[in-house]
Amino acid sequence: MTPPLADILATARVVALPMTTRFRGVDVREALLFEGPEGWAEFSPFVEYSDAEASVWLAGAIDFGWTPQPAPLRSRIGVNATVPAVPPGQVDAVLARFPGCRTAKVKVAEPGQLLADDVARVRAVREAMGPEGRIRIDANGAWNVDEAEHAIHALAEFDLEYVEQPCASVDELAELRTRVNYMGIPIAADESVRKASDPLAVARAGAADLLVIKAQPLGGIPRALDIVAEAGLPAIVSSALDTAIGLAQGAMLAASLPELEYDCGLGTGALFAEDVADLRPQRGEIPVGRLSPDVERLERLAASPERTQWWIERLTRCHALLVASG
Incomplete structure (x- = not known):
């Protein structure tokens, strides 16, 4: 089941991480993080990806945040x-x-x-x-x-x-x-x-x-x-x-x-x-193990209001696609 959008938005934080070296054309990596019942998850399809492709990434993030994962075989x-x-x-x-x-x-x-x-x-x-x-x-x-x-x-x-x-x-x-x-x-x-x-x-x-x-x-x-x-x-x-x-x-x-x-x-x-x-x-x-973001780093690495809004809108569209697909 896809959780309600409001549940994801309640903890959503958009960050912009500077790269030490340009990589695949990226100097700053943006990502949207949110916390589910099982822990923190990440939604970060590259900006050029379509909503249809990005919605699969969102499904993966939701699964990680809302669903218990398989038992690890390695530490x-x-x-x-x-x-x-x-x-x-x-x-x-x-x-x-x-x-x-x-x-x-x-x-x-x-x-x-x-x-x-x-x-x-x-x-x-x-x-x-x-x-x-x-x-x-x-x-x-x-x-x-x-x-x-x-x-x-x-x-x-x-x-x-x-x-x-x-x-x-x-x-x-x-x-x-x-x-x-x-x-x-x-x-x-x-x-x-x-x-x-x-x-x-x-x-x-x-x-x-x-x-x-x-x-x-x-x-x-x-x-x-x-x-x-x-x-x-x-x-x-x-x-x-x-x-x-x-x-x-x-x-x-x-x-x-x-x-x-x-x-x-x-x-x-x-x-x-x-x-x-x-x-x-x-x-x-x-x-191996789940991580939680450092609160102070979340503040320091926060994306601009314009980029944050861009990611929230993208999340909203991709969530709608997941809901429509059942």
């Missing part, structure tokens, strides 16, 4: 460092914000940059982490099949753990996986799961070796667990640049997976100059 989650599309000279400073992380996810295919920039960045990460570090790359679906094949060849020398969402469509992923299968570099699907009307299509098509799942965009922890179970593929839990409240939901999802072979992308709190609570990686891990 701590290993996480990866996240390296934005920075110049090679900034890599060491970024990695320093992720103490103890043995894995790094490197953003590639940034608009306005070249493959040579990606190669230089990944090389800098490999040099910083040494031969035992694990490196995965994420193209956010920006390459076509030929570009992706060429890029994977160019980056293979750095011993990639996997390539995340190299192409946008399931058909492209399937073709690329066939082309590069001999290289032994797994293909992971992110947007093809969380932004798809059928999140299982990528598994049925044999288009990916791994799934990258996110709690809020998939409508909550129970639904995300169902998708993983039906897909029958290994899963990695990642954030959508969440505040600490959303990261706590992601950690609870990771803690509930029957198997968890990979470090998860839940250390992104380290990319914020300040957060509403502290869930930054320590010794390469984050703890």
Whole structure:
């Protein structure tokens, strides 16, 4: 059941968190937080997303705030460092914000940059982490099949753990996986799961070796667990640049997976100059458990009245969609 809008609005707070480094075009991350009977939850679809897509995020937030969650199987989650599309000279400073992380996810295919920039960045990460570090790359679906094949060849020398969402469509992923299968570099699907009307299509098509799942965009922890179970593929839990409240939901999802072979992308709190609570990686891990925002930080990080009103209106529209869908 979707709770009344008034119950959500009663505790709703909109925050604007400054980033230490521009990430996916974002300098300040906005989110709407609210408290339900089970604890605090986060509603933070990216601003360009439609109300229809954003309403799924709201369903995930409501589920976390109003519904008891599955019992965790782990108390701590290993996480990866996240390296934005920075110049090679900034890599060491970024990695320093992720103490103890043995894995790094490197953003590639940034608009306005070249493959040579990606190669230089990944090389800098490999040099910083040494031969035992694990490196995965994420193209956010920006390459076509030929570009992706060429890029994977160019980056293979750095011993990639996997390539995340190299192409946008399931058909492209399937073709690329066939082309590069001999290289032994797994293909992971992110947007093809969380932004798809059928999140299982990528598994049925044999288009990916791994799934990258996110709690809020998939409508909550129970639904995300169902998708993983039906897909029958290994899963990695990642954030959508969440505040600490959303990261706590992601950690609870990771803690509930029957198997968890990979470090998860839940250390992104380290990319914020300040957060509403502290869930930054320590010794390469984050703890599992619900969090409450710090009251003083909620005040200091509050969004402007104009942005707060924008988020309240968005919440209202998305709530109406959930009520209409039953």
